[in-house]
Amino acid sequence: MESVQKQWPEVMSAYQYVLTFLFMGPFFSLLVLSLLFTSFWSVSVLYLVWLLLDWDTPNQGGRRFEWTRNWAMWKHARDYYPIKLVKTAELPPDRNYVLGAHPHGIMCIGTFCNFSTEANNFSKQFPGIQLSSAVLASLFHFPIYRDYIMSFGICSVNRWSLDFVLSRRRLGQAVIIMVGGAQESLYAIPGKHCLVLRNRKGFVRLALRHGASLVPVYSFGENDVFNFKFFATNSWQYMCQITFKKIMGFVPCIFWGRGLFSANSWGLVPFARPITTVVGRPIPVPQRLDPTEEEVDHYHMLYMEALEQLFEDHKESCGVPASTHLTFI
Numbered sequence: 001m002e003s004v005q006k007q008w009p010e011v012m013s014a015y016q017y018v019l020t021f022l023f024m025g026p027f028f029s030l031l032v033l034s035l036l037f038t039s040f041w042s043v044s045v046l047y048l049v050w051l052l053l054d055w056d057t058p059n060q061g062g063r064r065f066e067w068t069r070n071w072a073m074w075k076h077a078r079d080y081y082p083i084k085l086v087k088t089a090e091l092p093p094d095r096n097y098v099l100g101a102h103p104h105g106i107m108c109i110g111t112f113c114n115f116s117t118e119a120n121n122f123s124k125q126f127p128g129i130q131l132s133s134a135v136l137a138s139l140f141h142f143p144i145y146r147d148y149i150m151s152f153g154i155c156s157v158n159r160w161s162l163d164f165v166l167s168r169r170r171l172g173q174a175v176i177i178m179v180g181g182a183q184e185s186l187y188a189i190p191g192k193h194c195l196v197l198r199n200r201k202g203f204v205r206l207a208l209r210h211g212a213s214l215v216p217v218y219s220f221g222e223n224d225v226f227n228f229k230f231f232a233t234n235s236w237q238y239m240c241q242i243t244f245k246k247i248m249g250f251v252p253c254i255f256w257g258r259g260l261f262s263a264n265s266w267g268l269v270p271f272a273r274p275i276t277t278v279v280g281r282p283i284p285v286p287q288r289l290d291p292t293e294e295e296v297d298h299y300h301m302l303y304m305e306a307l308e309q310l311f312e313d314h315k316e317s318c319g320v321p322a323s324t325h326l327t328f329i
Helices: 002-035 041-053 072-080 109-116 137-141 145-150 159-166 181-187 202-210 236-248 293-314
Strands: 083-087 097-102 130-135 154-156 173-178 213-220 255-258 275-279
Touching (some): 002 072, 002 145, 072 109, 083 109, 097 109, 097 202, 109 173, 130 159, 137 145, 145 154, 159 202, 181 236, 202 213, 202 293, 213 293, 275 293
Parallel strands (some): 083 275, 097 213, 130 154
Antiparallel strands (some): 213 275
């Protein structure tokens, strides 16, 4: 009985994250719109006025609330998979950092749990580091949902927003970016480790502009928590996904997990597969306000080599066969 009582909070916490990720934005958008045609229209009007006045906040570091980052629900979600955070080196708070997170997976579960909440005590493991997670700017167009995600220290991934965070007077600022972005979610195949990285160099330019150290981060098991339907790159289904991404900024994927009441049925509850997020050693980067392509390519190559070495050093301890290697696209 004790085991069952412990399991249900874990399952529901993991399920809540999925429902919030998929449906909270559209739900509150429809709610705010529909209230305009009821006797509660003033509620929507007041919120829309607030939304207009608050429009630039996601580009100015967001609005972090520590109490949401410390909800007990996140520890239950951590225990469901379970999710671990592995520290391989110190991140001294006397400089700034750009963390590149890989892989994107379907919902960035490991990255969110470890860096946007205190489920694994990030602030205690890396004291003095003020971390902001960067996500698609379009997510901040959803009413209510934008305020919810900002409370976790999440900001917009555009240049203005990231420059703002790394230009703060207090050192120890860090931004974490899902470098592969939505494109990488198309390769979230269980057991595979395929990263969209070869031509992703904007995060390196960002680090050079601010003299921020680059830090590779890899979440082993991120691709294993859902089954995924992969379409060949020459198929019409894949072309539809790419076209949709160009228009909307995100990619529609076909994925499924287990059922809510049975692990043997189909549903949207993620599979309980271990996720281990490993934070690599920082790569010192000089400040170049206008970096050359040669400098960008050099530090991009150093980053790719460091990420590959991080993967090789930790893959077997995280249940990945020794014969498996990273694939860069």
